[in-house]
Amino acid sequence: MSLLKRFIVGILLAGLAALAPAGGATAQTVVGVTPTEIKIGHTNPYSGNASAYGTIGKTIAAYFKKVNDEGGVNGRKINFISYDDGYSPPKTVEMIRKLVEQDQVAFVFQTLGTPPNTAIQKYLNQQKVPQLFVATGATKWNDPKNFPWTMGYQPNYQTEGRVYAAYALSHVKDAKIGILYQNDDYGKDYLKGFEDGLGDAKKQIVLKQSYEVTDPTIDSQVVNLKNSGANVFFNITTPKFAAQAIKKAHEIGWKPLHFLNNVSSSLGTVLKPAGLDASRDLITALYMKEVTDPQWRNDKGFTDWVAFMKKYYPDGALDDQSNGFGYNVAILMTQVLKQCGNDFSRENIMKQAANVKNFELPLLLPGIKINTSPTDFAPIEQEQLAKFDGEKWALFGEVIEAVRK
């Protein structure tokens, strides 16, 4: 090779080598945080099949604005950068990479949906970027040994399924069980918990029906379930389909012991469209105060939330549980940031997230507290059953310490 060619090749190789970025942030490197700003990354389905949840992102953005108006956290304003992923995993990967590599955020917070979070989990753990308080109840987010940078938030689905199974077996003689579930991670997670909870009584399941998120309706599945003779019904559907299922069951005169998964327990977005009368006697497991429940009308946590919504998110519906959800988790995030003091390295952010003790949130049910530790990445592990009485979810029984798997 001539001298010139060798020179050119050398320059090119050197150039390429120089472009190879260094590995993820080291323990002492602070990314996305300056003395005046904390950059937080976020994706939400603002469009597409799951766009009803987009309001969570808006509530969180509104809350961080409130925090900034009140001086920020430890003197720093929060810069909340949120992108739409349309609930599509490849899009989530792209947007998260944009947040980490281009926007240089300190960490990623409350990314929504099980498939989207699954797609980015490996990358974020490899890059050592905290993936905090993911908005999905999938059981697998509580795995600090294998994924030390990923932490869940809401009580996981399998636990909830087990709670319903236990109740059904102890309250219904000769239970004949029918199940309607969404054919994806979320649906199957609930299903597993429920079936695990049934144990040997699994053979009492008379019919299982599934549906796709892209299906326009699930009426025929509901009819099939009624015809199977089931007197216990576990309804594992997301809000749009839950409303359909409840309405259809009522129309065809089917009145089983009806468990509605917590994901779809919102009065405003599910029960009202389904019909309040049709929703009577539904049972669900709650961990939050229902924002439409009159018993909280004078509760301080509730009134604070209403005041916040009116001032910072006036377009947000006051009967949409998602808006309460976003408010709660934003407060938790702010608490973790406060606990960081002046050390905003990603290591310390993760450490503080795993160090929340008996922290109360305004819209959690009384008695339910946030607890995390280096071996416990499930912030909320308590639930209470409630029955719908035509007007509101009426709590009954005790706060159940849901057993973590």
Place this chain on the structure above:
Amino acid sequence: MATDSGAAAKAESRAGTLAASRTTAPGRSLRLTAVLAVVAIAAVLPLFVSGFRLFQFTQVLIYAIALLGLNLLTGYNGQFSLGHGAFYGIGAYTSAVMVDRWGIGYGWTIPAAGIVCLIVGFLFGRPALRLEGLYLALATFSLALAVPQILKYFEEWTGGSQGIVLSKPKAPLHLPLTEDQWLYVLTLAVTIVLFVLAANLLGGRTGRAIVAIRDNHIAAEAMGVNNALYKSVTFGVSAAYTGIAGALSAIVVAFVAPDSFDVFLSITLLTGIVIGGFGTISGPIYGALFIQFVPNWAQDISKAAPWAIFGLFLIGFMYVMPRGIAGFLQLVWIRLTRRAVARGEGR
């Protein structure tokens, strides 16, 4: 001269064929220069762009391959497919299953995905011969609907709705490239090879036969073109291309999930070839740039209704460039050369 302007007029009315610029020697060498320039720019892109942006451009290349496959079938051969998302998904899962379940090197999965989709495409194309236009569109639509559910059904192979998580491959031979740079280079190499193959295919007898079937299949049959064979093979090859694109996407995104390969993907691909330019080779590249970047721009413009903005972009493009971007550029070129020829020959 009269024949020259006649030829130019014919070329104008046939955006798919490249008669005018092809036949003139300066046109050919200019075209070759343009192609080499584009390839050169693409090759040095990693020096200027890194990480997530490079990832986006890799996606553009992948879409370009997928769109070339679809364009081959729909643009050049006139068979409407609303189901190419299915082949993209089959290709992606072939790659993911081979790497994750059988531990086969990711490099081998690219041709493997091509072969699998070639077979599936051919097998689908054969009975679909009886179907024309709308009916074929519906049949392919049913494929697009079925594949995500089938993928979820065969859980032990495909990981069901959880999908399959893969690892991003490192550059081989200790090359000083990051994973992103290596994947871009690999994808670029595959893209160039596939585009050259397609150009050769479409430039020769086979290409003319394929186009003849689209334009007037009875006349083509009468001239001795075996419609049945060409149509099914085109289906197979088209599926193979899109399948290879799918395999590359599995490697680059490092995750496959059934719901990523839904009907919307098929529609997006169709959008891409129409915007890019029906029945052209360069069209897929423009189309790929469009479907990768315009949704992001739409999001920047409006958080509340990004797809409405996207729709506006789509309508705008269709209004201004009804023959797609490639067709538009061709018109521009023809206008310029016609004027140059007229001036040159002093008519």
